[in-house]
Amino acid sequence: MQRMIPVDKLARPEDHILLPAQRLRKARGEQGLAPGNAMPYEDDFLKSRMHGICAGEFQAMEAAGRTLYDFPDAPWEFQLDMARQVWDESRHAEIYMKLLEYVGSYYGEFPEGEVLWSCTQAEDPAARVAGINRGLEGLACDVFEQLIRIAQKMGDSTIERSVDYVLADEITHVRMGSKWMRQLTEGDPERLKRAQAFQDGIDDLFNFGGGRTTVEQAGHIKQRVNDKEIEIDASITIAREARLLAGFTEEEIDRLVKGFGKSAAY
């Protein structure tokens, strides 16, 4: 049985544009935009941000489903959690598709990258949940908390409440990841170390060269959203409160803030 299927095995409608990350970055860079898509400054930033999240929800749904399929010998409760996550992510994808329509876009308006899927490539279920549930879903907590604050500044309760609803699930997913990373590696410190190292790589990847910081320390920029100009963070921030709710320790969050990207065992 093939584990860790390559990204191009994912089914997508033929009319979608699928691109490796470097091509996305190149196209952005040539237009004078931040290449990493960390905080797009273009007029349509809300659309492209929502689109990136929506694509992420689809890939997260596929990733949880793949984890369920790839590890048939994992504990039944583990499989149940993964099945639950598939269901959660499918609802999230639906919510973001509706939010895309709400902000004047549609799924497929922008190309879809493959970088999130590259973070699922682990043979061990402990590493898989460390990477996906703790690394990527931790990032989702940061991105969603920031989007909620943006919506509040816009005075838009539709986006604010929808994203808050999704964030509540993501917090649960991180907790699931922490629980299973611990349980699956019990009595095997080397395996735990490998799982953490896999997550560290993902945290580093999304630390954007140490460019992320706390909500309190973030610089601000003026951003036009439709007919309003609002002040938003100049980079993706680290949502301490949401991460604490999700079960990350203060120490882990501090390490992320410092750009070390190392996660302690707990």
Next chain:
Amino acid sequence: MKMPDLGERGNVTGPQPIAQIVEPPAAMRAAAKSLLNTLMRGDRAGVEAMTAEQAREDMGRIANEIKPGKYDKFELIGRGRISRHYFLKARLTGTDAPPFTIQFRLGEDDGKWTVREALNLTERRSGWTK
């Protein structure tokens, strides 16, 4: 994948869209059609004139694989934008030739749309295939 048409939005209970969908510029569509027709004709100089320096090598390879007159129809099957640049996916078909699929990016400078990058997707599953 567009949301299903829910009819007149004003008649639908609930939040209404806060912004309009961005329609692709007519000049961009025209440039894409012109490029594909030029490719099918086998007009290498014409293709080169519509391609930015950085993409000429890739586009030249693609043009070399398309024998003049082999293809007589094209279909634009996909589109995605990054800010003001557009990625397009097109399929060329002809009676005696297997379909040829190409993905390219168009950008505009001083009113002229040119190819900024191009990828031959024939026999590849997607742009994600390494």
